[in-house]
Amino acid sequence: AAKKAAHAGVSSADVESFAEYLKGCRRILALLGAGLSASSGLPTFRGAGGLWRTHDATELATPEAFQADPALVWQFYSFRRHMALKAAPNKAHYALAELSRRNKDFITISQNVDGLSQRALHPSEQLHLLHGSLFNVKCTSFFCRYTRKDDFTDPIAPSLAIPKKSSLVKTDEDQGETGTKQIEESDEEIDISDIGHHLPDIPVKDLPQCPECNGLLRPGVVWFGEPLPSKTLKTVDEWIESDPVDLMLVIGTSSSVYPAAGYTDIARAHGARIAVINMEQSVKTLGENDWFFQGDASVVVPEILK
Numbered sequence: 051a052a053k054k055a056a057h058a059g060v061s062s063a064d065v066e067s068f069a070e071y072l073k074g075c076r077r078i079l080a081l082l083g084a085g086l087s088a089s090s091g092l093p094t095f096r097g098a099g100g101l102w103r104t105h106d107a108t109e110l111a112t113p114e115a116f117q118a119d120p121a122l123v124w125q126f127y128s129f130r131r132h133m134a135l136k137a138a139p140n141k142a143h144y145a146l147a148e149l150s151r152r153n154k155d156f157i158t159i160s161q162n163v164d165g166l167s168q169r170a171l172h173p174s175e176q177l178h179l180l181h182g183s184l185f186n187v188k189c190t191s192f193f194c195r196y197t198r199k200d201d202f203t204d205p206i207a208p209s210l211a212i213p214k215k216s217s218l219v220k221t222d223e224d225q226g227e228t229g230t231k232q233i234e235e236s237d238e239e240i241d242i243s244d245i246g247h248h249l250p251d252i253p254v255k256d257l258p259q260c261p262e263c264n265g266l267l268r269p270g271v272v273w274f275g276e277p278l279p280s281k282t283l284k285t286v287d288e289w290i291e292s293d294p295v296d297l298m299l300v301i302g303t304s305s306s307v308y309p310a311a312g313y314t315d316i317a318r319a320h321g322a323r324i325a326v327i328n329m330e331q332s333v334k335t336l337g338e339n340d341w342f343f344q345g346d347a348s349v350v351v352p353e354i355l356k
């Protein structure tokens with residue numbers, strides 16, 4: 051394991067000391083971020099390969115954006131649902147699911163909404179979704195409580211089918227000197243950064259509707275400025291408070307979004323040693339008893355959890 055992990059750019063000494071420590075660990079907490087799914091082909095929020103050319107993903111993941119332009123926000127989520135359904139869990143998703151089956155005192159809190167941990171058969175009672183899921187929807191009518199979980203219909207409404215490049219509305223910048231540059235009749239799908247740029251608008255009546263009150267449905271994710279699900283936070287906080295934590299794995303996250311990122315300090319305050327697996331250094335306060343494994347989570351995580 052050390053040899054292979056060393057090839058992944060992490061030192062074998064670290065892998066040895068980690069493996070040694072892991073043997074004696076019982077209560078383990080993992081915090082997952084978008085970097086875990088990068089190798090499955092899903093773009094992360096920040097950094098290279100970021101989601102958008104014309105918009106910042108975090109701008110669209112807000113109630114204000116949905117209020118202002120529900121069609122644009124639904125196109126953004128419909129595209130991400132489509133990409134997540136086409137993606138497959140990677141070896142790190144499976145390794146974490148395997149560790150959960152082996153150790154019932156191991157719980158995972160995920161910031162990811164892509165459903166890949168679930169598709170890797172991660173035991174659901176040990177997986178806590180802090181930011182909801184792309185595949186949940188809920189009604190926006192104030193009086194209505196309608197919610198639907200695990201709706202994998204793609205597209206979730208006919209108007210949200212991923213357009214073909216050939217359907218792009220020709221705008222002046224597309225039209226070269228010849229007037230209208232023909233976008234070749236390919237059935238190639240548009241790129242996510244084309245959304246909000248070239249696509250015909252979708253009337254609200256063609257967006258996902260509530261079957262109970264005909265109100266507008268929204269993606270069942272937590273947007274910026276919205277509280278995280280209180281039941282989930284309570285379960286996680288009770289688990290942390292109930293006994294000291296032996297180890298915390300912080301995997302593929304820039305640790306820039308709160309309160310999710312705050313769990314690292316909380317776990318440390320409950321006795322945990324921290325192991326960060328990330329492409330770049332993201333947890334500023336690592337101590338000499340902690341580990342930082344720099345590399346692709348889909349390579350490093352299966353290696354160090356062997």
Ligand code: BV8
Binds near residue numbers: 307
């Ligand atoms: C709340 C769902 C209060 C939607 C998401 C100022 C200071 C501090 C906090 C704030 C502030 N201003 C506002 C806040 C609060 C705000 C916040 O933290 N903002 C940040 C940006 C400063 N937080 C909130 O608003 C939260 N709510 O606080 O409510 C409240 C309380 C009561 C009542 C009312 C209100 C809600 C936050 C949740 C937002 N929703 N997602 C959607 O997905 O569309 S967050 C979004 O960011 C995703 O869930 C994502 O997971 C998450 C965090 O990003 P990461 O997962 O870390 O991904 P990122 O791209 O950033 O990093 C990827 C990392 O992986 C990188 O480090 C990269 O190097 C690495 N990597 C890349 N490839 C690989 C890799 N690593 C390993 N292997 C690879 N192959």
Ligand code: ZN
Binds near residue numbers: 196261265
């Ligand atoms: Zn409703």
